[in-house]
Amino acid sequence: MKRALDTLEEADDVILGAGFSGLSAALRLAQFGRKVVVLEKHTLPGGLNSYYYRPGKYVYDSGLHVLTNRCPVSRRWGMPFVYRQLGLSAEQLPLHAPTAPSLVRLGDCSLETPVEGEALLEKIAADYPAQSDGWRALWALLRQDQLEPALAATPAREVLERYLGDAQLIDLLRLPVFLYGGYSAGDISFLIFRNIFRSLFIEGVGHPGSIKPWLDSLVSALKAAGGEVFYRAPVVAIEHQDGAVQAVRLESGQRIRAGNVVSSIGWAETRRLLESAPDDAPTAQTACISAVETTFCLSREEAAQACPHPMVFFHADERFDWDPAAHPFQSYSISCAAHFDFPEEPEYCFFKIAAYLGGEGWLGLDEDTYSEKKEAARARLEAELREKLPGLLHIPDDAVNETMTPRTVHRYTSHVDGAIYGGADKSFSGETRHRNLFLVGNDQGGIGVVGALISGIVVANLKILTGGR
């Protein structure tokens, strides 16, 4: 069957990847009348945050634990910015509030994080009276829209230590942020720390019910604006000359000339396309952060019994050091959709348990070896959590479940070694060495679904719609 893609010769903007950042950049550009084409390797949109079907009409969310940025602080940030810039409404991209606090747990030390941001500010001020002044000053800084460039680039721990003198409190604050977006071992920039902390705790987590309506809204708005999305359309090369990209080449050999290329597939992965290197060519990238995760499909009542919090951020050691490749099965992210205020009673709720690890060694295995490795990881994940969080979690023995590994992440995202937050090497400006090739998504610093949406908008605005002026 011939499709419209087969006759496509050129576009103003070619977007690589139909994840949230790619769709967002595409929608913004199409709304300005540009000819925009999104090329997606997979059969569905979403990238890491996609969905799939299983018997019994279950729609599983592949990556989603929770969404963030529920309560806006400013029109320039988070959902108000996304809604306005993409011309979408809260009905099209809904977020439902949690009904219970989340839990940060470091060894035996716990911090319950209330649903409302201001309540967390006051709770920590009361629990750590000696840190109260520094904590309030830090909170004000985390709440700001603009950060000084020098401060934005400073390692997060260094900034936290300027405000706080309590090592345990610093670790309790770092733990959820790194679990939710610690893209490299050791430390991350204060800019990304601020973005994630503000999204998770100041604006607060929320749940869409399912990620599919969010993707449907984006794709239909993109089509209405004249943009096109093609699935099963893997790009194998980006042609370039004299510091500018000229065209992309598809697996079929088809060539599409491009005024700009916006890549959401990752920095290292984009470089491979510039060099026409194969998918499994080695990259200079350091060990990637990935995860194994089991999703249980439960009734709301069963899910509420399995876990009393919407989110649990858990690190097994007393001190928080972030290096999942060196220390796998030490950090865990747990989510339970039973604890959100959905307008309609959901038919089923997902309870997800995930352990962080390095992604190396999961690709290129034969099926038997992979199955054994996956089963061993699944069993260890459950056993460790049963042992380490008895009384808190009640992991079901015989419920319908699905396990995801770094290989699954790689299949959805094509990220090197199934990296869930992209590579350690980022281009925060979105610029590359080629003047009309830009990065969006994880490797531009867009972490999480809302971060990815913002990344796509900002790069489209600043690099293409205003030509960098």
Add this chain to the structure above:
Amino acid sequence: MTKDDVKQIVLDIIAEIAPDEDLSDVKPDVRLRDQLDLDSMDFLDIVMELRKQHGIEVPEDDYPQLASLDSCANYLQPKFEALNA
């Protein structure tokens, strides 16, 4: 359409984009950025709303023409006239 009509259209758009801004005393000859809390993304939104609400296209090279209310009126009035002709 008069220049004052055009200015009002631009002010109405700004009121939607930046609901917290006080627009009662915007000086027509002073750059909008110098008297209101607007950044380059907000100007893109003005361009977008002109396109969506009024069918007016502002090419990228002409974005500087939107600097003040007076320059907006001078630049946009012929475009509105052409549309209504």
